[in-house]
Amino acid sequence: MGVDVLVARPVPAPAWRREAATGHLFVAPALLVLVALDVYPILYALWVSLHRVSLKYPGDRPFVGLRNYLDYFASDYFWSSVQHTLVFVVASVSLTTLVGLAVALVLHQSFRGQALLFAVVLIPWAVPSVVNGLMWKWIYNSSYGSLNGVLWSLGLIDRYQVILGDPHRAMAALVNAFVWREVPLVAILLLTALKAVPEDLDKAARADGANAVRRFLHVTLPNIRTGFLLVLLYETMLTLRTFDLVYVLTEGGPGDATSVISWYTYSETFRNLNFGRGAALAYLIAVATFAVATWYLRLLAPPGKRAR
Amino acid sequence: MSTVTRGITQQRGISRRDFVGGLGAVATTLGLARAAAAQAPRPIHLVGWTFGVPFVQEVLAEFEKRTGRRVNYGNLPWAQYHDGMVAKFVGKAPLDVVYVSDADLAAWAEAGWLAPIEEFPEVRAYREELLPSALEAMTYKGKLYGLPYYTDYMAFVYNEEMLRRAGFEAPPATWDELVRQALVIKQKGIVDAPLLLHLEATTWMIEVLYALVYSRGGRLFDDRLEPVFDRADSAALETLHWLIEARERHRILSPGALETGEIAGLKAFSGGQAAFYLTGRYRLKDLNTPATSQVAGKVKLALMPRGRAGKHQTVGWTRFYGMTAAAAADPERKAGAWQLIQYLGGRNAAGVYEVPKKFFQFAWLGFAARPLFRDPEVKALLGQYADAALQERQHGLALPKDGLKVPWFTEWDQFNRVAWQKAILRQTDPLTALRSSADKWRSLRRV
Numbered sequence: 001m002g003v004d005v006l007v008a009r010p011v012p013a014p015a016w017r018r019e020a021a022t023g024h025l026f027v028a029p030a031l032l033v034l035v036a037l038d039v040y041p042i043l044y045a046l047w048v049s050l051h052r053v054s055l056k057y058p059g060d061r062p063f064v065g066l067r068n069y070l071d072y073f074a075s076d077y078f079w080s081s082v083q084h085t086l087v088f089v090v091a092s093v094s095l096t097t098l099v100g101l102a103v104a105l106v107l108h109q110s111f112r113g114q115a116l117l118f119a120v121v122l123i124p125w126a127v128p129s130v131v132n133g134l135m136w137k138w139i140y141n142s143s144y145g146s147l148n149g150v151l152w153s154l155g156l157i158d159r160y161q162v163i164l165g166d167p168h169r170a171m172a173a174l175v176n177a178f179v180w181r182e183v184p185l186v187a188i189l190l191l192t193a194l195k196a197v198p199e200d201l202d203k204a205a206r207a208d209g210a211n212a213v214r215r216f217l218h219v220t221l222p223n224i225r226t227g228f229l230l231v232l233l234y235e236t237m238l239t240l241r242t243f244d245l246v247y248v249l250t251e252g253g254p255g256d257a258t259s260v261i262s263w264y265t266y267s268e269t270f271r272n273l274n275f276g277r278g279a280a281l282a283y284l285i286a287v288a289t290f291a292v293a294t295w296y297l298r299l300l301a302p303p304g305k306r307a308r
Numbered sequence: 309m310s311t312v313t314r315g316i317t318q319q320r321g322i323s324r325r326d327f328v329g330g331l332g333a334v335a336t337t338l339g340l341a342r343a344a345a346a347q348a349p350r351p352i353h354l355v356g357w358t359f360g361v362p363f364v365q366e367v368l369a370e371f372e373k374r375t376g377r378r379v380n381y382g383n384l385p386w387a388q389y390h391d392g393m394v395a396k397f398v399g400k401a402p403l404d405v406v407y408v409s410d411a412d413l414a415a416w417a418e419a420g421w422l423a424p425i426e427e428f429p430e431v432r433a434y435r436e437e438l439l440p441s442a443l444e445a446m447t448y449k450g451k452l453y454g455l456p457y458y459t460d461y462m463a464f465v466y467n468e469e470m471l472r473r474a475g476f477e478a479p480p481a482t483w484d485e486l487v488r489q490a491l492v493i494k495q496k497g498i499v500d501a502p503l504l505l506h507l508e509a510t511t512w513m514i515e516v517l518y519a520l521v522y523s524r525g526g527r528l529f530d531d532r533l534e535p536v537f538d539r540a541d542s543a544a545l546e547t548l549h550w551l552i553e554a555r556e557r558h559r560i561l562s563p564g565a566l567e568t569g570e571i572a573g574l575k576a577f578s579g580g581q582a583a584f585y586l587t588g589r590y591r592l593k594d595l596n597t598p599a600t601s602q603v604a605g606k607v608k609l610a611l612m613p614r615g616r617a618g619k620h621q622t623v624g625w626t627r628f629y630g631m632t633a634a635a636a637a638d639p640e641r642k643a644g645a646w647q648l649i650q651y652l653g654g655r656n657a658a659g660v661y662e663v664p665k666k667f668f669q670f671a672w673l674g675f676a677a678r679p680l681f682r683d684p685e686v687k688a689l690l691g692q693y694a695d696a697a698l699q700e701r702q703h704g705l706a707l708p709k710d711g712l713k714v715p716w717f718t719e720w721d722q723f724n725r726v727a728w729q730k731a732i733l734r735q736t737d738p739l740t741a742l743r744s745s746a747d748k749w750r751s752l753r754r755v
Contacts, residue, residue, distance in 0.1 A: 055398065055419045056715040142564030143576045159500065165567035167733060253509045254566040255730035270391040272719040273415065 049279035056273050068280035077256065078264070084171070085260040089239040091175045092182075096235050097228075099179060100186025105216075107187065108194045125184035133248030136177040140164050140249075167257035170250050174258050178245055182238070186231050193227025194220065226300060233296040240289050261285055351378035352644045355396065356407035356457075357389040363670050367663055371651050377644055387510060387569075390718065397421045397632075404635035404645040405652075407457055410445040410626050410712055411511070411721065417448045418715040423636030424451035428646055434654060442676035445626035445708055454628035455653025456664070458673035461624040461706035462519035463589040464613060469606040470498050470583040479610035483523070483550060486584060486613050490560035493583050501562040503554060504582035506573035507732070508566060509725040516586055517728060518623035518709050520547045524615025529711040533753075538746035540739065546615065548731050548738040555732060566729055578603060586612075589702070592693045593672035609694040611702055624706030626676065629653045674703075716752035723748045 013021075052064050072078040107118055127135070139147045140163040148160040163169045197220055205215045221228075243262040246252060252259035252267065259267075265285065269278025356364070361383060368379045380402075384392040390412060396403060397419070408416065416422045425431060431452060435443060442459045446452055466479045474493045480486035490502040507513055521528060526543020530536050537544035554561040562568065562582060570587075574594065577585040578601035587595075594600045595607040611620040629649045635641040656662040661677040668675050668686060672693065680686050690696045711717060724745045731741035 055394070056415050056719075058419050141572065142567060143562075143572070143581060144579070160564075162563045162567065165564050167735065170567075251509055253726070253729060255733050255735055256726050259726075267722060270394055271722055273394060273419070274719075 045279045045282060048276055049283050051276050053276035053279075054274050061276075064276070068277045069284070071277070072281065072284065077259075080256055081259045081261045081264045084256070084258060085240065085262075087171060088175060088178075088242070088258075088260050089236060091171075092178045092239045092242075093232060093235045095175065095179045096182045096186050097231055100183045100231070101190050101228075103183060103187035104190035104194055107191050121187060122184050124181045127181060129181065129244045130248055132177060132181045133245045136173065136180075137164070137249055140173050164250055165254050167254055170254060170257050174245065174249055177249060178239070178242065182235065186235065189231050189234075190224060190227055193224035196227075197223040229296055229300045233293060233300075236292050236296070237289050240285060240292070349377050349644065350640065351380045352404045352641075352648050353380045353382075353402045354405045354648060355382045355384070355393070355403055357386040358383045359386070360667075360671055363666075367652070367666060371648065375647060375651075377647070379648065390511070400634070402634075403632045404641055405648050406630055406632060408446075408454060408628050408630040409511075410628075410708070411514070411717055413446070413448050413453055413630075414713050415715040415718055416630075417453060420633055422453050422630045423633045424448075424453055425455075425631055425646070425649070426451050430650065430654065437678055439676045439678060441624055441706070441708060442626045442628075445624075445712075446628045448713060454630035455649050456676040457627045457629055457653060458590070458664070458667060459624065459626040459676040460589050460674035461703060462515050462586055462612070462622045463592065463702060464610050464622075465577075465585050465587060465592060465595065465607050466610055467577075467580070467583045467603055467606050468608045469603075470502070473498055474583075479608070480584075480613050481611070483613045483615055487554065487558055487560065490554075490584065491558060494560060499580075499582055501560060501581075502583040503560050504562045504568070504573055504577050504585045505551075505565050506568045506570050506586075507729070508569040508572075509729055510569050511721075512570040513725050513728075514709070514721050515588075515623055515625065517544075517547070517724075519586055519612060520551075522621040522623055522707055523612045523618045525617030525619065525621070526615075527710050533711060533714060535711075535746035535749050538739070538742040542742070543615065543617070544742055545738055548728065548742065551732055552734065552738065556734070566732065577607075589694075589699065590672040590674060596693045609698050609702070611698065612705070619705065620702070621705045621707055622702060624703070624708055626708075711749075714753070716749075720745070720749050720752055 049068055050063060050065060051061050052068070053061050103121055107114065107121070124132070139145050142148065142160050142162045142165060145160075145163070147163070148157070151157045152160065161169075163173050201219050201223070202215060205219045210218070241262050242260065243266055246258055246260055246263045247266070250258040252263045261281065262285065265278055265281040268274050268281055354368070364383075365381065368381055372378055389407075390409075393406065393412075393416075397416075406422075408422065413422070417424075434455060435452070438456065439459065442456045443452065445459070446454050446456065464479075470493060471477075471479065471489065474489065474496055476489055476492075480489050486503070493499060493502040505516055507516060518528065521537070521543045524543035524546055526537075526546070528535065528537045528544060536542060539545070551561065555563070555565070562576070568576065573585065574587065574591055576582065577587070578595055580603050589609070592607065592609060596604050598604040601607070612622040614620045629652050631642070631645045631649060635645040652663050654661065655677075661675065661680050664673075664675040664677055665680055665683065665686060667673045668680070669689060672689075675686075687696070690699065711720075727736070727741040727745040727748075730736040731738045736744075
């Protein structure tokens with residue numbers, strides 16, 4: 001009796017699947033790097049934030065659940081640093097954007113020496129943040145600072161003023177140092193947005209008799225809206241995480257007058273060696289930054305496409 | 309045929325035989341290099357804070373010359389030292405010998421980063437020759453953790469010329485007398501704010517606060533390490549009230565005190581901006597050297613003014629060379645680290661505390677080795693920038709910071725600086741500020 005033997009032939013995978021497999025293979029190294037450098041640290045930080053990890057007691061790492069987070073909500077120092085952070089963010093972002101816009105509008109005009117002015121405006125941005133902090137620390141010094149020297153020479157003050165040792169002035173000084181360095185970047189970004197505004201629109205508005213203010217409000221501003229919001233998004237995220245300037249200029253003082261939340265995180269982690277609490281605070285900053293970014297991105301979407 | 313083949317291979321570049329031969333040569337070279345490296349002693353990794361770097365490099369070059377061991381020396385600014393070292397320890401950076409501040413000993417030892425040096429036979433002799441206060445500062449839970457880099461105390465210095473111009477022949481003996489003299493100096497327009505204190509919220513602030521409290525006969529902690537500074541009759545509260553009065557009512561305290569760090573304070577005083585100043589004793593050299601001070605020759609040492617219950621006490625500190633636990637775990641590294649620690653903080657083959665003496669000659673850094681007090685060169689130099697007998701007397705009245713021997717001291721110190729600053733700025737009531745600081749201490753103790 002003859003037996004028919006059916007030999008199964010391998011069925012080749014469809015072309016799209018082969019392509020997908022090759023694609024995954026190519027993406028895999030990058031994905032591995034991403035997991036190792038981003039995903040793992042994020043998850044590890046979450047694990048740390050749920051434990052009492054203190055280098056003062058390295059052998060003891062009990063699970064504390066949300067205690068590290070809840071302790072902050074009950075801490076006056078935390079709320080005080082939240083308040084200082086809000087003041088710093090609102091003042092810095094508003095001033096940086098407004099001054100940056102003014103500079104961009106000036107640079108958008110054609111005049112002699114425009115190229116030179118453009119180069120000069122860029123200088124602060126070339127200064128590293130830590131150097132910027134050190135420079136302003138010298139400028140603000142109450143004994144030999146150049147700001148006091150200039151004001152005194154002009155007869156505007158009769159004695160050298162304390163700036164970084166005064167709680168209110170210290171925050172203003174911090175904001176000023178931040179704005180000075182960030183304005184060039186904002187000006188460049190907004191200048192790029194201004195360059196993209198069609199000239200015809202401006203000409204048409206001019207022909208309709210609109211003055212400069214009306215043309216700016218009704219023609220220029222709506223057309224640079226996207227660039228404007230991007231600047232706001234970037235600067236807000238930057239200010240929320242600003243640490244280096246505070247570290248160099250005030251170390252959160254005097255008292256806790258300039259203790260913003262990023263400084264508090266650093267202090268808790270590296271000075272007090274409380275890595276668990278530090279990680280919890282870093283997570284809170286990340287959540288806040290994410291919330292702000294989402295809000296801005298919603299604003300960025302065209303009106304018809306905004307999620308309700 | 310072979311010629312043709314050779315020709316073809318030549319065209320291709322390298323023959324298989326050449327390639328294998330080359331690989332063999334590279335492997336042999338690497339192997340020899342590795343063997344040579346394995347035979348050569350490994351370098352000793354030393355990290356300290358930035359002070360006199362070229363001088364330290366010279367000292368280390370001499371060590372390398374004598375021992376044949378290489379030293380990899382790194383340094384971090386004092387203001388960033390604590391945080392930078394924590395990052396290094398956590399990141400398992402190669403460290404064998406490190407500078408240690410007495411304020412960090414408990415935390416670093418408890419974290420398992422430092423190793424005691426008890427096991428070395430030379431330690432017994434060092435115990436007999438080093439000042440007890442320095443030994444105490446380097447001891448944690450009964451074990452010695454290093455040999456001294458330097459030991460010093462917070463000194464009260466004054467500008468003699470300014471006092472004379474104001475009509476005073478002697479410096480103030482009490483804090484009340486200081487206020488009276490300062491007011492006269494101010495009235496006569498000699499300087500606007502005669503008293504300079506560096507109260508910026510950095511590691512130096514605690515030394516000033518301790519000196520002010522000790523000089524009033526007070527303490528911050530009792531023997532059971534319980535805070536006593538939050539009591540209504542404490543010397544700390546008296547000090548805080550005195551500082552507020554000096555700043556607001558008398559206006560004799562430098563208005564920028566809260567933003568003035570140690571170096572900025574030194575510059576201001578050496579620029580003639582104040583009549584009275586609290587600083588590390590060793591700074592008298594800089595203050596009385598024309599190249600670094602405009603008031604050189606006019607700066608004198610006096611006993612720390614005292615409060616009602618005080619006896620001119622001040623605060624003292626010790627910085628030392630410690631061995632890392634990582635080095636102690638490896639016999640070769642341990643031997644190298646101990647060799648370097650002894651060279652830097654101990655005696656040389658001739659039995660002389662050579663490097664501590666050099667540091668004293670270089671920067672007037674105080675030493676803890678008692679034999680050096682008998683050294684004629686040292687004795688001569690000791691009187692060069694300030695009265696030697698007075699230095700000895702004040703040194704005898706220098707007390708270590710009570711409360712140091714707990715791992716949370718640095719964390720409490722951070723909190724305490726903010727609390728004191730807020731009270732001085734009148735953002736908080738002084739007693740409330742001290743109570744919040746004491747509560748912080750107790751909460752840290754409970755953890």
